[in-house]
Structure formats: C-alpha cells, structure tokens
Amino acid sequence: MLSLLKRYRELLVVSTLLIYPFGAFLTQGGRGREPNVLDRALLALMAPVQRGLTAMVDGAVGALDAYVALRGVREENQALRQETTLLKAQLVESAELRSENERLRRALAYSERQQETEVLARVVGFNPVAGPHSVRIDRGESEGIREGMAVVTPDGVVGQVIRTTGGTADVALLTDPQTRAGVRVQRSRARATVAGAGASRPLRLDNALRTDDIVENDLLVTSGADGVFPAGLLVGKVTNLSRTEHGVFQVADILPVVDMTKLEEVMVITSMIIPEREPVPEPPPPPTVPVPTAVAPGAH
C-alpha cells in the first residue's frame, strides 16, 4: 500500500491540487468563502503596500498638479468642484423630497425619514482580477464595517461590502454581475431592480413591468426595499429603453451616476436608523355644525 502511494505520490498530490479547488468552486457557486486566518494575514500584508502606493500616487499627482497649475486656480477649482458636488446632491435630494412630499400629502401620512451613520473611507486599490468588479477600501472591521453594508458617494450608490478584515474591506461595485439594487423611478415611483452587467457596460434594468411608467432619461433612486441601500439615493439614468409588444417586462440600460473608474473617497453606511414613528395625532372631531332639524312639510 505504502509503495503504491509512493509510486503514485506525484499523481495523487497534483490531482488533489487540481480537484480540491474545483470542488470548492462547484459547491460554493459565486458566493466566496469567509476569510480564514491565512487570508487575513495575507490581506494584512498587502494592505500597507496598497496604502503606501496610493499615498505615493496621490503625492505624485498632487505635486504634478501643483507644478502645472497655478496654486490659486487649483484651489478655486477644487472649491468650485466641491460646491458643484454639494449642489448636485442637494438638487437630487430636493427633487426626491418634493416628490416624496407630494406623495405624502396625497396619502396624508407622516414621513419615515431614514438617518444613517457613515464611515468615510479611501479607495486603496481595484481588484486585480478580471471578472468580479470590486475595490478595496482602507476601513474594515475595526471601524465597524461589516459584510452587506451599503457604500455610497455624494453622487449616488457605489456598491456593497462583500468582505471585511481588520483594517480593510472589499466592496462589490454596482457594475459587478452579482450586484442588485432595488430602485424606483424618481418621477413616477415605478419599482424595478438594477443589476450589474460587467466591465465597461451600463447597468441593466430588471423586473420593470411593461405597464410601468418609465421613459428615457428617467432618474432612478434606491427604493430601500432591498434592506441594503437607504431609500432616495441616486443610482442612474434610463437609456435604450425597449418595450416589446408582448411579454411582462420592459428592459433598459442604466447609466450609473457614479463613475466607478474614478472612485477615490466613499462612505460606508454603517447603520440605518429608522426613527420611531411619531404618534399620529388623533384627527380632530368633525366640527359640529348645527344640523337643521328636518322640518316636516306642512309644519308651519
């Protein structure tokens, strides 16, 4: 037996090295395993290199910018850019609020506005593997970041945390084929799902009923129904809408509002606090208007 093992040792070892990961792949599907001790150690080893390189690149780009552009112009440009971002966010928010207000006024109900706590993080690297679309950020478990949390920028939705270790986390981008988000059309409130379609491709509109009111250039915001993304965050704009004569759904491409190739800082929503609903005041009793008593005809 031992001699047989010795004889076929190479074949056995090589077969195991080939079959074991294939078996793991078939059984795990596309989910991926939880990071073990070795994974964490290797990622921890890689993180300082990525941070250092990012800082180096930032420094080099900053130095080059400062050299090329006039300092005052650069600062002004930066301030204007920040202001534009802020105004853009406010515009989206106000459109969303206006729409929400109208609905609420119609329904005579009280709003259930969500409040979030966020952690600001720096993108330190893109996933160097073709296929899955994810980025690594420099905040992790130690900052309260957990798998499944939503990641956003002031412009809109970025993605979802898929793995965390001590000081870093991986975020699957909205463009990743495995990412989904529940959305609403900002104008008509029609519900649908947005799915990633891979590299350099627009997002895909899924589960949008053919009868739903969706037109080209409609803005999509998160619906909050998926339990991951808070409601009202901008996702993208509808393009290439096609509605066939038959069938249940209409399809469209969605241009994401966030440029995933130029991510620098992102915010991880670590908790979504839904404030307790204020007690709905009892409706005032209807005014007592003296009802004229019916007078029997001919009572005069």
Add this chain to the structure above:
Amino acid sequence: MRLLFTLGLALLLLAVQSVALQALGISALRVDVTVILVAFLALRANRLEGAAGAFALGYLLDLVSGRPTGLFTFLAVGCFLLGQFASTLLDVRTPMSFVLFAAATDATHGLLAAFFTWLTSRNPAATSALPLLPWQVLLTALAAFALYPVLRRIDPGNDRREVGALR
C-alpha cells in the same frame, strides 16, 4: 526558497497592479501577472513543485478577487499542467517565445474563467470580460516581456539567444 520568492513577487505585483491601473485610468483592464508566473513555472519547475506553486498563485488571485471561490486556484493548476504539456512540444527559451507562451496561457486562462463562471451562474454578464480579453492578453504579454529578466534571475534555465519554435 524559489517558490517563496515567486509568491512574494506575485503578492507585490498584485498590490502594485491594483493601484497602478486605477492611477493610469484603465481600471477596466487587467494584467494577469500571476498567469505570467504560472507560465514560467510550467517551463522551469518540475511537476510537483510547479503544481504547488501554481496552486499558491491561484490561491492569491482568488484571495484578491474579493470573492474567493476556488476558480482561479483550479485554473492556475490547470493552466500549469496544460503549459507543461505544451512545453514538451515547444521550444520556449528566448524572451520573445516566453512572451508568446505567456500570452497564450493568459488567453486560455481568460477563456476558461469566463466559461466556468458562465457554467455555474448561467448569467450572460459572466462573459462580459471577454470583449476586453485581447487587450488583457496584450497587456499581459507586455508585462511578461518586462518581467522576463527578473524571472530569469530566479531560474536561469537553459536560455539561448536564437529564436526557437518546435522542438
């Protein structure tokens, strides 16, 4: 020792790539640095050592993908074995022939990755990386050319200057 050096180099190259592609504004493209190392192992290492090295390189690639499923580990060992078989038919002893060999290994790796991802998910988006594959192979070939002098330091092998083709 040689294996450890290869793994350390892979870890460093993956970290550099994850930052460099973003900085260069080509984050949609990838360079398969680990596939270059697998191709090198296929040419220079014996079967047992090479398979173990390819397994470790694939494990690293799986790890940095964000969703370690085991696919890249399997593909790395598979590509190593295919590469080793191909090396018995081909004479890869010049820098240029190594670049072509690494490019062919990368193309095989990319196609197999898309196929197996599609097979298990049945999601048409699984093949979304295929249109970018030629660019990826080209970038990987350029990286192989740049890395060849470093790799030759790890294992000089029996390099020669003349262009070789079939044995």
